[in-house]
Amino acid sequence: MSISRGDLEPPLESSEMVSSESLRSLHPAAIRQLIRTRKLGTRSTSGMAEGYKQANIVILHKGLADDFEKFCHANSGPLPLLYRSQPGEWKCTILTDNSDIRTDCPQYCKFQCGNLTGYKSDLLEYTKEMEDMTTFYLGCSFAFEQAILKAGVPIRNVEQKRNVSMYKTSVPCREVGRFQCNMVVSMRPVPEGKLDAVAQATHPARDVHGAPVHIGHPGLIGIQDLSRPDYGDPVQPHQGDVPVFWACGVTGVEAVQSCKPPLAFTHSPGRMFITDCKRNESSPVPNTDPPETVQTFCISQNPLHYSVASAAAVQKIRALECHIGADPGDRGIKALFIQDELLKASLCMSHAASVLITTGFPTHFNQDPPEETDGPPGAIAMAAMLQALKKQVAIVTDHRALEMNKKIIEDAVEQGILNTPIPLLSFQDDSQDSALRFLCHDGNPKTPRYDHLVAIEHAGRAADGNYYNMWKVNIKHLVNPIDNLFTTASTIPGIMTTGIGEGGNELGMGKVKEAVRKCMPRGELVACDVGDDFAITAGVSNWGGYAVACALYILNCCPIHDRYLRKAVGFPRHSEQDSWASALPTVTKEKKLLELLVKYGIQSGKTGNLGIEVKGLPFYDTHSAMIQQLAEITL
Template identity: 70%
Template sequence: MPLSKCLSPRALRALIRAQTNDIENTSGIASGYRQANVVILHKTLADDFEAFCCANSGPLPLLYRSEPGEWGCPPLAEESDIRVDCPRYCVFENGRLSATVRDLTSFTPQMQDMVTFYLGCSFSFERTLQDAGVPVRNVEQNRNVSMFRTAVLCRGAGGFRCPMVVTMRPIPEEKLDAAALATHLTPQAHGGPVHIGDPALLGIRDASRPEYGDAVDPAPGDVPVFWACGVTGVEAVQSCKPPLAFTHSPGCMFVSDREETSTAAVTSDPEQCPLTFCISQRPLHYSLVSKAAVERIRTLEEIIGADPGQRGIRALFVRDELLKSCLSLSHASSVLITTGFPTHFKHDPPEETDGPPGAIAMAATLRALGKEVAIVTDRRALELNLRIMEDAVERGVIKVPVPLLSFQNSGPDSAQRFLCHDGDPTQPRFDHLVAIERSGRAADGNYYNMRGVNIRHLVDPIDDLFTAATAIAGITTTGIGDGGNELGMGKVREAVRTHMPNGGLIACDVAADFAITAGVSNWGGYAVACALYILALCPVHERYLRRGLGFPATPERHCDWATSLPTVAKEEELLAVLVKHGVRSGKTGNLAMEVDGLPFHPTHSALIQQLREATLRPRPALT
């Protein structure tokens, strides 16, 4: 073992000052001690840079701001001198790297009017990872960590505007939860991951060629995990173009005397305990969410699993489909929803009251969260849905109309043209497709209601969009159903064939990535809206969404999200609108205030209230 790996921080700084060749970078040395990125700027830029750090605390957690001409750093180390305590420094003139030097003593006159910023470093948590049983590949391979410039822009302040830089560590899939927890509890060392999965989702084209540091070899089964990186400060200096500035050389940190300790006091708080879930394989993408949010969403999933119609839908239930679907929807920027089940083929209109209320409830919350939303339905039903939407806005069920679309199969690539800009599969128009109580194509190519009646003549081939989406990276799909003949429920087709009446005939053959089963499909839509709200308020997930940049949403936004949720009053109004336009109950065909033969009061109203109480109940106080 090299001597540098065994020495105390104070002894290491002495060794660094001696300018030996033993220390090329500080990765893997001073294990368990806090290290710091360094940015040194003229005092006239100091306030702007501090504001930049505060606005981007993920990559730039501020540990200490010195006074002009102050070489020491009392909060972090005794007997330190920032001019000589890093193995290498970068010298920037007008934003351009002009030299890499061993020390800054020759610049002492200029530095009298300069301020030093000490910023948290991910090297500080590598010991924490190891203590949690997580291998750190760059340390194992005696290499500097891989650092990449991303396409993710930091929040600007003054003249500082730049993309975020990230570090990448390959982590075994089974260790992702441990890695997320260990680092989430070290906020002064960048905190938890900002991305887990495909590097391209950060704008990184080649993960084998980092802009800074060394390429690190993954082991079989490893997943790329990315943390915000203090080298973002180097990019910031270049963006501002000051006449003279200094930074540490990437990987050559200031080693402090302070031990890096995770904030163990909050480990018992489920709001601060992150869990990882895979939400896509193409591209590979994991999301982060707190244990507390997971438990609440699982409660929602249990509530909508009630089966008052005695259909036996529990046989179709797959745990955490609601959670994973909503995590994916939370990351989406554009969502396409489809609904419409023309089960009453002898009536005009043939639609049922299950589906549209759930679709509109999801649309309301998705839009409140800033997503673009559209609804695609059968061409013959466009006028009906337009009138329903207008009435729903007038009665305050939803604030503004959701755009309505139709889709016709006009050729072999028509679905791809519909889903992608100019038909380009690398430019999808929608990130997520959701089908709720939408008639789904069976194995024989027909569409059946629960009684086994073929209604194909009333159904447009919207299934083709879900089928085409499987070949378009970046589009994820969800199906919501209560019987197994709905679009997307092909994911559980074998269970439908085995357990549902007429299952061998009616089972939808088109699978979605996620299949949400509910006693009534509308309930699934309500649960999606509620789960999205829970995720929006989850501190772990919210930080992951914004990648540690910017600031959390304000209470005013929280209030706007809450008012978008389904209520008993809004859903009763919408059901009345459907009945006004001749839409009937699915099971009975009654033109009445019921869905699937179940009266709105007390069945549906009670379930809506249950969902709201599970969603909005106060967080329990810690003891």
């Protein structure tokens, strides 16, 4: 038997109707009395006893209680444990002065061997069985509704007098014993301009699910149709609303079904146990996050996706962005600068499971090799951090440079610059769908191989179809059309792109091509015409790569961002911070890498010198000082 909205919404007799306004201001004890005497029917408790905590209920045989408690602690976002009763304990004195769990929910679900076998208005007939059963009281998001309203955020389901919408997701909870299920979330449409406010209002409320776990397109967490919730009612959004999702205690219902106990009970979704505890009272669920301001940022429009980070993390990344914007060559790069491109690109990469990087600019068209020392060090710095974060990462390069880059990667591993090799690929555009087949499994845009493409100091195609260095020399014969991967990626939902450059002729810098044409030397001819989602401008492109590596470290060390990444299931990844820190760029590692490039005949971009310099700037004290400054900001 499956739970349907019709089953959960039996009609109320008119004599039993109590106004929503009066229920909002009633004390919880009075509402529990109405529930016991069946004066409320089976309506949702959303909006009742304003300012007081409500609880999800799971009742299991005592033999399963220890594992379920561990399951709650392992997945504290959806299952914040307020109290675990003793077997046969009907009252919950820690949460109420006078209560009886057998009678004080408007409706209960009965499960047998994991199957829903009925709905009950009370559990008195199961008193004997419940003497050997343990009740778990779990925090409920209804309790933070007052905080949301106080922050000036409308609650659409309350406005529409409907139960909150709840959905099963594709997000797996951390498994414990026989308890294994995917998370359930509640959804509230929120005006776009109120996203920061709603995240900040709910962030401290860890005992009632805390901050959102996803903001944006429902398909990213496995929800196909918002108009068909698995539990609760569909809620109509207003123009400009964004779907915001919180971990939901109905996950406990899914956990019961996965465990398949002979007998179990839960509250009926949306019909909660109302406690006497006020929202601002101390909780048995500690908030381990710092008292930080939460900020939200849109990182994708197709599909719509927002990410979050603490104000402290954002401030650090903005400081990184400011430092890499130094212009030692006095080229006027500030005209190309767009604020927060480093932040948004790094947030986006933090969510990616797989990243493809390209680099290599054949500046020295009459030399062998024609590459310059700007680009590969920044690419390898990003790849090292992405690998440390356990993401899939590969580098695609021009075919003529493939073997040389393989040797550089091998040497970098041998010298400890990289922990493991980076897969190297090349791309030739030999058919109409070459780019699509390269980017997606079987050429299917619904199954991309990569979530994010990054170009750092790679030649970009100009408006006339050619590729130019900054001396206006056409180097098209040395460049594979890797641009086509980026233009094709822009048509595939879910693949985002970033370009890193400093002259405007690099792949991805087409996002700022008008500024390049207007402000950069020879910009009218050499400006890249291919734009990326994010364009990071740096005084030296390597610096942009270093900054991305540092920003990824900052984000993954941020408790607010970490919780959002893992959707509040599982445990924080604090133990991995040492390995992340060891992947950061250092003066020693970057000097070794430049020496490797020199070994293979790669020269400085501006001067053509074969030495440890980049863009004609000596490693000491220009590049070394930048690396040290970025490390100081980061750590």
